[in-house]
Amino acid sequence: MSVARPLVATLLLAVYPSSRLYSQDSQFGIQGLGTPGRFESVRARSTAGAFTPFDPLSPLSEAPLADLSILTATAMSGTSYRESDFGGSTASLRSTRFPLLSAAGRVAPRLALAAGFTTYLDKSWDVTQRDSFLLRGVLQRYTDELTSDGSVADVRFVAASRLNRRIAIGGGIHLLTGSTRETAERRFDDTTFHTVQQLAEVRYSGFGVSGSILIGVAPGLSVAGWARSDSRLRAKTGDSTTALTDLPHGAGGGILFAPSPSVKFGGSVAWRSWSRSGPGAFNTWSWSGGAEFGSGRMPLRLGVRGGQMPFGPGTTAPTEFAAAAGTGRSFAQGRASIDLGVERLERRGTGLTERVWTVLVGLVVRP
């Protein structure tokens, strides 16, 4: 019990404030719906997502929850240091996000349930721009600042069951909800023109369903598959619906090979039909491969991943490539663990390159 209170305090800090449930930001999402979340726990993220379809604490696939023996809660935070390179001019940005909170446990011999939320779309950005135009016969110079602060969260309720020794299945429903506080400001150099300041709170809602399967092919060899379909994202300002955007369907799978309890290799792929959401959006493929060495006090996790970003200018989707590493440490007789990870990510698109360092901290509690 002496351990429980600080752990609970840490957990609470990790999820507070709830209005800042964001994932990693990107300039690529400004013209699109935002930057999609990664649906990964720190452990999975440290393998660059290779273990995600098999990770019961990652909110991507439900079937692995069937093997969760006791009530487990997890939360994570990520601090990103981002450098955006616009053809030579750079900007350094920093953000901290708390993209995951989840609790899961077995409620019957063959049934496990989980609930929690994760970032579905990060919609935080702040853009400043200098420009001029002819107004009242005079060229007026001004500075625009457009900001959006908020996200769309995926609140999920899932169930999973192990059908037999080899097969486990799961399914879930997803309520998409969130809001952004958006501002538009224009400051004229000529102060005769008053500063333009407009703001609004935009609320978002949507719905999705998902299902997954986990198959033990042979001792030490498992495969997983998942699919998900989301409906439309409704944006409302006040009482008015300002946008209704189709959300993607997605599917993916993975393979996990564990030649020994202390060595695991994994790989995964995923596809999402983001092009449904309109112009400037692309269907995306992503892949990842990773490994975990050691299952005792401090395992080492490694991984690389690549793929495409769903939103960007031009005719081809921006691409991304990342390498990640991490470790973890259990304590309190295995009732709690801290996972640490670091990720180096590079995104490339028309005229823009983003390089991101992300430090990840995850906490798992099994009370």
Add this chain to the structure above:
Amino acid sequence: MRVRRLALIGAAVLAAACVEDLSAPGVCPNYCPTAGLTIADTVLYDLSRDSSFRGYVLPHRSALLLAANVPGVVDGRAIFRINGPGTRFRINPNDTTTGLIEGADSARLRMVISRYDSALTNLTLAFYRLPKTIDSTTTFADVSGAFTDSLLRTLNIDTLLARPNRKDSVTGDSAAVDTIGHTITLFVKFDSTAARYVGADSGSVAYGIRVSADSPVSIAITSGLVSGPQFLSRYIRVDSSGVPVSRNMGLGLSAFESFVRNPPPPGIDSTLTVGGAPSARSIIRVAFPRVIRDSSQIIRATLSLVPAVAAAGVPIDSFAVEVHAVLVDLGAKSPIAIDVTHTDSTMIHIGTTDTVQVEVTNVLQAWAADSTQPTTFVLAARDEAQSFAEIRFYPTIAAAFRPALRITYVRRYPFGGR
């Protein structure tokens, strides 16, 4: 304990990491929001039901006494009265015994010139005795006779200021100059004639001041009970058991202050008149489009007024015109909003016939913020009845020169769109 420490360190790290810097330069159009701020600029001529009224601040209510000598424009003269003590005065301050006042020996008049043109030469004040019956109905014609034959003395201010310590030991006059407030305080010595005591008048005296210089001149003298013209001292002779003794009556404040002008202020016609003394105001009503009022943010609004008659006078008579919102539209008696969020202003320069542009953004923003407010402008001088100058603008019925309202506004940003 190690676990506890780890947990606390983790909590501290998480808390310290909550810092954001998301601001990035926009590389548009590729990496900026697709929607931008849309600015529109329009000119409204839908101004109507305009009219002018005079008499808001009368000369005897003005904070300044005006004196001017601008040939062909205005001849203005300050007038004031200082009431006397009656026919008897205390012989000793500690004794209630009074004696008959036999006459006056001298007096020292204090007055402050609060507006003048320092470039003038031979700025001269002439003091006249006026009948003590002057009041708010007194006109220039009423006192023109006194201003012709009752000259008491003159005071050349340039000469006085040029003397050592600004003091004339012969006349007893002196002056103090406030270079920051740009005022001249004059201490004028009146002899027994100028400060005479007439028992039938209870010792009350009235004076008029006429101003002259080598060029057209206009000055303002501070008015008011405390700051207006006043006797700092007034020596009288009091009968004390058959022996005349000199006594100082002390401070003698003005009981009445005003000014008269020739010609009288021109009558109100169809033009939009602002300023002058008595002060005039004009009212303009605006048909404010709902599309701008309800759905836009006004970032600049400019009221354009074309002078029909330029403001006349000397340059120092330039004055500020304020455009006020009204609390309720009651025509001439509309109460005006005087706080800065409901008021805008511009300077009117003497002699100019250029179109006057008044930035009225504050007023229009106030209208947009409260749709119950009447969309009516009131044009008034900032310091009413403190200058003879007034300006007349073309009214809305003058199609070619009618007032116009130019509004620059921003439409609602499409928040929540892609």
